[in-house]
Amino acid sequence: MPREDAAPGVSTRRAFAKYGGTVALGGLLAGCTGGDAESDPAGGDGGDNGSAGGESGGSDGSSTDAGDGSYTASISPTGEVTFESPPETVFTRLTHHADMAFALGRSDGLTAMHAPDYYDGLWNQFVARLPGVSLDWSGLYSSWQPDKEKLYELNSDVHLADPAWITRQDAWSREDIDEIAERVSPWFGNSLSDRHQEPTGEWADGYQYYGLWEQFEIVADAFRERERYEALAAVREDLLATIDERLPPEEERPTAIMVAAADIEEIYAYTLSNPGFLTSHTRPLGPRDAFEGSIESGTVVDFETILEADPDVILYLGGFEPGTDMGGRRTAFEEDPVGSEVTAVKNDRIHPQGARYQGPILNLFQLEMTAKQLYPDAFGEWPRYEEGPYPEIPADERLFDRQRVADVINGDL
Template sequence: MSRDDAVHGDPTRRAFAKYGGTVALGGLLAGCTGGGDGEGDGADDGSADGNGADDGSADGDDSDGSGDTAESYMASISPMGEVTFESPPETVFTRLTHHADMAFALGRGNDVTALHAPDYYDGLWNQFVERLPGVSLDWSGRYSSWKPDKEKLYELDSDVHLADPAWITRQDAWDRADVDEVAENVSPWFGNSLSDRHQEPTDEWADGYQYYGLWEQFEIVADAFRERERYEALAEVREGLLSTIEEGLPPEEERPTAIMIAAADIESIYAYTLSNPGFLTSHTRPLGPRDAFEGSVECGTVVDFETMLEADPDVILYLGGMEPGTDMAGRRTAFEEVAVGSEIAAVRNDRIHPQGARYQGPILNLFQLEMTAKQLYPDAFGAWPRYEEGPYPAIPENERLFDRKRVADAIKGDL
C-alpha cells in the first residue's frame, strides 16, 4: 500500500488493531522478579501450557488448526492488550530474533520482512537449520530493523508487527502516536521483548506490563497465528527434552561452575548472567550450573582475565561462537596465549564451548538446551564435540536429546 492511502485513513484489510483498555494482571507485572517459570525450573515466567490469567488465546472458528478462517478473531498479549486479526498473518515484521524464530517455527520463516542484522542472523540460524531435514530458511537481504523507520514499515506492509511497542518507542524517532498510527494503517503490533531480562518499561507502558517465559509467549503468538497444532507439537518435544535434562542433572554440589561471555577480541570481554529471570537464560537456567562469579558480575559487565581467573570457571560458554565467521579455535588460542587466561580451569581443560544467541526463539532454544547440557554435563548427556567451525555438529542419533525430524515436521506443517 502507499503511504498516501494510509494517512488519509483508508484502512487496509489488516487494519484491525484495537488496543484493550486494560491488560489482564494475572501474571507477572513490571518490576516483578519471582513467579512461575515455564523453562523447567519454576523460577521466573509462567507455565508451558499458558494457564496464566492472560493466556493470549484466540477466539475464532478454526477448530482444525489449519490456519484458515474467514472470521476475524482476537488475541491478547502485553503490552498491547486485545488485538483483533481479520485473518492469520502471513508476512511478519520483527525486530529481535526471538520473534523471528517464532515466525520460523510457525512456518513463516521465509515470510519475515525485517529483523535486526538479517545477514548475520541468517548465517547463524542456518548453522542449526542444517540439522532439520527438509527445512530451509532465508533471512538474507531483509530490512534491518534495529532502529526501524516508520515510512519503511508502510512500504513493507507486513501482516503483523511481531515486536514490542514498549521497546520500539524507546527509539528517538518513535512515540506512542507513531505506534498507534502504524497499527491502524498497516497492521497490529503483537510482541513482547522486555521479558528478556525483566526490564522496566517506560511510564507510558508500565501499567500492567506483563512478563512471559519464552514458550509462554510462543504459545500466545501461535494462537494469534492460528497455529495451535504446530505449537503443541514443538511444546511436546520441549517437554521431553526438559524431562531428560531433569532426570540426568547431578546434585547441585556436583555441578560445574560456569560463566557466559561474548567478545570480538580479548580487549573487550562481556560477561552475561546464567540464571536471572527472563527468556535470555531459558537455555541455561534449567541446567542449573553454578555461577562462577557468585552473583558479583552483572549482565553485560566488561571483565578482564584477572577477574575470570579469580572466578576460575570450570566451563566458559562463548556467545556467538557458532556464527559462520567465528574461529573458535582462534578464540581458544587467544585465551591460551595470555598468561593469566591460560591458568583458568576452563582453558586448561579445553572447556571453552560455543553458544548461539541470547535472543532465542523456540527452535534455537531446543538446540541450545541440548548443546549446553552436553557442554556442562558430558557424563550425563554425552560429550559435546570439540566444535571449531561449520554447522551444528551431526550428533549421532542415539546421543540426541530431541527428535530433529519431529521439529522439522512441525515447522513444515506435516502433522
C-alpha cells in the same frame, strides 16, 4: 515508497486485522514485576515457564473466536487484537520473534529483522541439522532502528515486535505506534521479558512478563497455529524431562560463565540464571555461577576477573556465527599468561553458544548442546567445535527428535 492507500494522514485499516489494544488494560495485563533496564549489545542474544527451573505465570494471551470468522488474541503490552485471517507477512525486530515465525512456517514471509545477514548465517548453522528445512533471512530490512515510513513500504500483515521497546528510540512516539497499528497492521510482540526490563513511561502500568514458550504459545494462537505449537511444545517437554531425570545434584555441578567478545580485549559477561527468556537454555540446567552474583549481565570483564572467578566451563556467545574463529578465541585465552590459568582453559572447556535472543527452535538446540557442554557424563560428550554447522550428534545421543521438529516447521503434522 509507502503504498498509496496507506500514506501518513490517510486513515485506513488493514483488511485482515483490527487493532484493539491500548496500554494498561487493567486486569488483562496484570502481573508486572520489577527488573533491570540495562541496554543490550547488538551481538548478544531466553525465562521460561515449565519444569526444570523455568518461570511460571498465567498467560492472558488466549485466542477466542468472534463468531464471524474473525478471532482475537491478546498480548502485553498491546492488548487485544482482532484478526480476520492469519497473518502471512511478518515484521520482526529481534530474533526471538523471527524464530517464532520460522517455527510456525512463516519464515518466507519475514519482511524485517535485526542484523539479517548475521543472523541468517548463525541460524543456518542449526537449521542444517533439520532435514528438509531451509531458511533465508539474507537481505531483509534491518530493523534495529526502524523507520516509520519503511513500515508503510513493507506493508506487513503484523508487526511481531514490542512497541514498549520501539518507543525507547527518540524517533518513535506513542502516536507513531498507534498510527502504524491503525494504518498498516497491529503490533503483537513482547521483548522486555528478555531479562524483565522495566518498562518506561505510559507502558509501565500493567506490563506483563512471559517465558519464551509462554509467549510462543500466544503468538501461535495469533497465527492460528495451535497444532504446530503443541507439537513443538511436546518435543520441549520431553527434552526438559530428560534434563530433570539426569541432572546431577547441585553440589556436583560445574561453575560456569557466559561471555561474548568481538574483540578479545573487550569481553562481555552475561548471567546464567536470572529471570527472563535470555536464560531459557541455561537456567533449566542449573550450573553454578562462577561470579557468584557479583557480575551484572553485560559487564565488561578482563582475564584477571575471569581467573578470580575461575569457572570450570566458559560458554562463548556467538561461537557458531560463521565469521567467528572459535579456535582463535581459545588460543587467545591459552596464550595469555593470566587467561591460561583459568580452569576451563586448562581443561579445554571453552564451548560455543548461539544467541541469547532465541526462539523455540534455537532453544531446543541450545538446551541440548549446553546440557552436553556442562554435563558430558550425564548427557553425552560435546564434540570440540571449531567451525561449520552444529555438530552431527550420533542418533542415540540426541536429546530431541530433529525429524519431528523439521516436520512441524514444514507443516507435516
